[in-house]
Amino acid sequence: MTLSMCHSHGTEDIAEILAHSRRLVDPALQNAVARLHPGPGRMAAFTFGWVESDGTPRGAANGKGVRPALALLSARAVGAPVETAVPGAVAVELVHAFSLVHDDIMDGDERRRHRETVWKAYGIGPAVLGGDALLALAVDTLARAGGAQTGAAMLHLSAALVELVHGQAEDTDFESRPWNGPDAVTVEQYCAMAVGKTGSLLGSAAAVGALLGGGPPDLADRMSRLGRHLGLAFQAVDDLLGIWGDPEVTGKPVFSDLRRGKKTLPIVAATRAAPGLSELLAVRSDDEAALRRLAGLVEDAGGRGFTDELAVRELERALDIINTSGLDGAAARDLTALSRFLVHRAS
Amino acid sequence: MTLSMCHSHGTEDIAEILAHSRRLVDPALQNAVARLHPGPGRMAAFTFGWVESDGTPRGAANGKGVRPALALLSARAVGAPVETAVPGAVAVELVHAFSLVHDDIMDGDERRRHRETVWKAYGIGPAVLGGDALLALAVDTLARAGGAQTGAAMLHLSAALVELVHGQAEDTDFESRPWNGPDAVTVEQYCAMAVGKTGSLLGSAAAVGALLGGGPPDLADRMSRLGRHLGLAFQAVDDLLGIWGDPEVTGKPVFSDLRRGKKTLPIVAATRAAPGLSELLAVRSDDEAALRRLAGLVEDAGGRGFTDELAVRELERALDIINTSGLDGAAARDLTALSRFLVHRAS
Numbered sequence: 001m002t003l004s005m006c007h008s009h010g011t012e013d014i015a016e017i018l019a020h021s022r023r024l025v026d027p028a029l030q031n032a033v034a035r036l037h038p039g040p041g042r043m044a045a046f047t048f049g050w051v052e053s054d055g056t057p058r059g060a061a062n063g064k065g066v067r068p069a070l071a072l073l074s075a076r077a078v079g080a081p082v083e084t085a086v087p088g089a090v091a092v093e094l095v096h097a098f099s100l101v102h103d104d105i106m107d108g109d110e111r112r113r114h115r116e117t118v119w120k121a122y123g124i125g126p127a128v129l130g131g132d133a134l135l136a137l138a139v140d141t142l143a144r145a146g147g148a149q150t151g152a153a154m155l156h157l158s159a160a161l162v163e164l165v166h167g168q169a170e171d172t173d174f175e176s177r178p179w180n181g182p183d184a185v186t187v188e189q190y191c192a193m194a195v196g197k198t199g200s201l202l203g204s205a206a207a208v209g210a211l212l213g214g215g216p217p218d219l220a221d222r223m224s225r226l227g228r229h230l231g232l233a234f235q236a237v238d239d240l241l242g243i244w245g246d247p248e249v250t251g252k253p254v255f256s257d258l259r260r261g262k263k264t265l266p267i268v269a270a271t272r273a274a275p276g277l278s279e280l281l282a283v284r285s286d287d288e289a290a291l292r293r294l295a296g297l298v299e300d301a302g303g304r305g306f307t308d309e310l311a312v313r314e315l316e317r318a319l320d321i322i323n324t325s326g327l328d329g330a331a332a333r334d335l336t337a338l339s340r341f342l343v344h345r346a347s
Numbered sequence: 348m349t350l351s352m353c354h355s356h357g358t359e360d361i362a363e364i365l366a367h368s369r370r371l372v373d374p375a376l377q378n379a380v381a382r383l384h385p386g387p388g389r390m391a392a393f394t395f396g397w398v399e400s401d402g403t404p405r406g407a408a409n410g411k412g413v414r415p416a417l418a419l420l421s422a423r424a425v426g427a428p429v430e431t432a433v434p435g436a437v438a439v440e441l442v443h444a445f446s447l448v449h450d451d452i453m454d455g456d457e458r459r460r461h462r463e464t465v466w467k468a469y470g471i472g473p474a475v476l477g478g479d480a481l482l483a484l485a486v487d488t489l490a491r492a493g494g495a496q497t498g499a500a501m502l503h504l505s506a507a508l509v510e511l512v513h514g515q516a517e518d519t520d521f522e523s524r525p526w527n528g529p530d531a532v533t534v535e536q537y538c539a540m541a542v543g544k545t546g547s548l549l550g551s552a553a554a555v556g557a558l559l560g561g562g563p564p565d566l567a568d569r570m571s572r573l574g575r576h577l578g579l580a581f582q583a584v585d586d587l588l589g590i591w592g593d594p595e596v597t598g599k600p601v602f603s604d605l606r607r608g609k610k611t612l613p614i615v616a617a618t619r620a621a622p623g624l625s626e627l628l629a630v631r632s633d634d635e636a637a638l639r640r641l642a643g644l645v646e647d648a649g650g651r652g653f654t655d656e657l658a659v660r661e662l663e664r665a666l667d668i669i670n671t672s673g674l675d676g677a678a679a680r681d682l683t684a685l686s687r688f689l690v691h692r693a694s
Contacts, residue, residue, distance in 0.1 A: 035509065037516035102479060106472035125453035128475055129515055132449060132482070136508035139486050143498070143505040151490070151498045158490040161483035162382065168476055169384035 014341040017334050021069035024082060025089045026061070029068075032090050032141050040133030043118050043126065047097050047134075053121035062113050067092040069338055070202060070230075071209035074223050076331035080213030087145035088153060088208035094138035095157070095201060099164055101131035106172065114251045135161075142208070149211040156211070156224060160204035167196025174263045179278035180271055190268045191232055191310075198238075199231025219325060226321040226335075233314035233343045236307050239264035241347065243295050244304065249347045255291040259284065265310065270303030277301055315343045361688040364681050368416035371429060372436045373408070376415075379437050379488050387480030390465050390473065394444050394481075400468035409460050414439040414552040416685055417577075421556030421570050423678035428560075434492035435500060435555035441485035442504070442548055446511055448478035453519065461598045482508075489555070496558040503558070503571060507551035514543025521610045526625035527618055537615045538579060538657075545585075546578025566672060573668040573682075580661035580690045583654050586611035588694065590642050591651065596694045602638040606631065612657065617650030624648055662690045 033044045045051045049062030068089035075085035103109075104117040105127055111117060119127035142150065142157055170193040174185050206223035215223075241250050242257030243266060250256075257264050261284045271277050280294055298304065318339050322332050380391045392398045396409030415436035422432035450456075451464040452474055458464060466474035489497065489504055517540040521532050553570035562570075588597050589604030590613060597603075604611050608631045618624050627641055645651065665686050669679050 037513045039516045039520060040512060102475050105475050108472075124471065125455075126519075128449050128452050128478075129512060129519070131475075132478075133509075133512045133516070135479070135482060136505070136512050139501075140505035140509050143502045151501075154486075154498075154501060155490045158483070158487035162480075162487050165387060165476060165480045165483050166384045169386040169480070172473075172476070173386065 013334075013337050017073075017337060018065055018069055021072050021082075021089070022061070022065050024072060024086060025065065025068040025093065028086050028090045029093060032094065032137055036133050036137060039126065040130045043101070043122055043130030044097065044134055044137075046121065047101055047118055047130070049113070049115075053116060062115075063096075065093065066338065066342060067096050067202060067205040070205040070227060070335075071212075073331050073335050073338060074206040074209030074215075075213030077223070077325075077327040077335060078210050078213045078215030078219060079328055080215075084147075084214070085209040085212045087141050088157075088205070088212045091138045091142040091157060092201060092205040092208065094134045094141065095161065095164070098131045098134035098138065099168070099201070101127055101134065103168060105131075106168070145212060147212060147214075149214065152217060152220065153208040153211040156204040156207040156220065160200040163196040163200035167193050167198070167200065171197055175261075177263065179263075179282050180275045184271065184278075185263050185268050187265070187268055187272065187306075190263070190265050194232050194235035194265070195228050198235045199228035201227075202231040202234070203227030222321055222325050226318050226339075229314045229318040229321070230339055230342055233311045233318070236265050236311040236314070237343055237345065239266055240304065240307055240311070243298065246346065251347065254288065255295060258291050258294055259286060266298050266303035266307045268303075269306035270298040270301035273303075274301035311343055315339060360681075360684050364420075364684060365412055365416055368419050368429075368436070369408070369412050371419060371433060372412070372415040372440065375433050375437045376440060379441065379484055383480050383484060386473065387477045390448070390469055390477035391444065391481055391484075393468065394448055394465055394477070396460070396462075400463060409462075410443075412440065413685065413689060414443050414549060417549060417552040417574060417682075418556035418559075420678050420682050420685060421553045421562075422560030424570070424672075424674040424682060425557050425560045425562030425566060426675050427562075431494075431561070432556040432559045434488050435504075435552070435559045438485045438489040438504060439548060439552040439555065441481045441488065442508065442511070445478045445481035445485065446515070446548070448474055448481065450515060452478075453515070492559060494559060494561075496561065499564060499567065500555040500558040503551040503554040503567065507547040510543040510547035514540050514545070514547065518544055522608075524610065526610075526629050527622045531618065531625075532610050532615050534612070534615055534619065537610070537612050541579050541582035541612070542575050545582045546575035548574075549578040549581070550574030569668055569672050573665050573686075576661045576665040576668070577686055577689055580658040580665070583612050583658040583661070584690055584692065586613055587651065587654055587658070590645065593693065598694065601635065602642055605638050605641055606633060613645050613650035613654045615650075616653035617645040617648035620650075621648035658690050662686060 033041055036044060042055060046053055049058060049060060051058055071085045071089040071092055072082040076082050100112065101118045104112060105119045105124055109117055110120045118130055122130065142154055177183055177185050203224040206227040207220040210220045210223045239257065242252065242264060243255060247254045253259065261281065267281060271281065277297055280297065285291060319336060322335050322339065380388055383391060389402060393400050396405060396407060399405055418432045418436040418439055419429040423429050447459065448465045451459060452466045452471055456464055457467045465477055469477065489501055524530055524532050550571040553574040554567040557567040557570045586604065589599065589611060590602060594601040600606065608628065614628060618628065624644055627644065632638060666683060669682050669686065
């Protein structure tokens, strides 16, 4: 099975799942952000897409909201009303926003989601504080959730924070690693980084949702693993889109990750199979024809196929957990739709 | 009573209290830092003074360690062994280090404690991540503490995080506020900022210590207030040292806060009494004679006396809580020594 052979779940279903989650979570998210000092509060509203950088209200919110949806569905999956997981959903969305704001500073990225990044719009110093505010608010929102299992939920969230930083540090280190030889990035190292950077927070979203919904700790651990498999699949798809995605849809330049010389999974897998590629990859170019040839060589060396298969395998592992954990049937169907959506997306 | 009239507690006592705390906390702090990725881990070791920026081991640790000591003494104050509070002591010290690393980025400060700041030594991007790592580790260390009251302790810590960011945002805003008129910073606004920026974490150190030691929630709330009074007193003394401190002892340039045009408490109080001072303060100068004259005018307008009295009053409020809360006698004596030390210090 390859990505293109998988049946995608109905687009309307997933749109409704995400919209339903947003209707429940957004008011609580706005209440949380309202507790911030006006300075960091404005940056938070900007990063969530509620306002422009000058404060003008803006119609559409940013982002897909998959982490809050995963938290809510995980509560329903253990038989609880989705409302029980709202503080957890808000917390993971705040952590996600924190990580975007700070990562954009570290990576020097000036644009995200077709808009300026926070540091570009407000300055680096304020953006550091804006990210800190989102993280502080995340921890405080979950701490205030109350209930018997908030402590266990906090442990999942805080462990994810430590992993998130670890993954970001590892990703940064990859930049200075050689393209081949004994110090080159291995597929295993890449996957560990991706699980830290993307899987840990998705895992904690699912585990926190299950725990706030009153689910037993071992089921929360299974939900955590589900999220981690989804995170790795999500990152693999991100890497595919970074080379072969449609710029019109992704909002990123064509071949963006090749231009930046990023050591993504297709590259790591391709150079393992064809070490000679390393020399071509090390010479960074902005020429589109050269980048197209390079993308073709990465594909010929198996980098695209390997990444595609890994994403499918990780999705299957996630679906296997959904199907074997005795979850509520309707919630399991929605979790399946959400999981497929994360992997079968175009942007 | 003024600061100079107060009897200082024995220097040897406080040195022993802090050294005893350090012996208990440092191994746990080092174990926590060892969990970080080597990149952020190196920055953490540098910021705690264990190594130089090139990794060379360094004899003396940085900082006085008053927050961890306050956490340990608060556990003893409720009749528990100090060891119970070690995870809390580590957590508050990590939060303190996080705030220094990020504040130095925001303020553009290049030196701290006679050394380069983290961003100056490692770069801004890495320092953002280094601060994030310290904060993530702080939350995770407390979350792992176990015990019945860890959730309540986490609430104190997370509320302090939100307040800390609020205080830093407010302090930043003060810079762009006018020196006089209806939008000038008031004494009340200054005190609220200082409680947020300094008092909240000292308050959570005391409350977390008391809760991990098994103390009841209302006593933890009292300990939190104790820390908040100390924080405001501490900040007031910091402001006095920033103008009238001995540069040899503080490690900062003479009249450093006047040079930087900071709206500290002596200035805010002096301009309230003598609005004409504002014009002189707005003209920033590096000329030492001019700065000396300005410091004299601030003193003549009552800025120094007001700040001195406020510090003494806040210390008295803290001591009052120590003396009326039914605390363990020996711990109360050490808490008294620690409180006096925070106010009667020269650096």
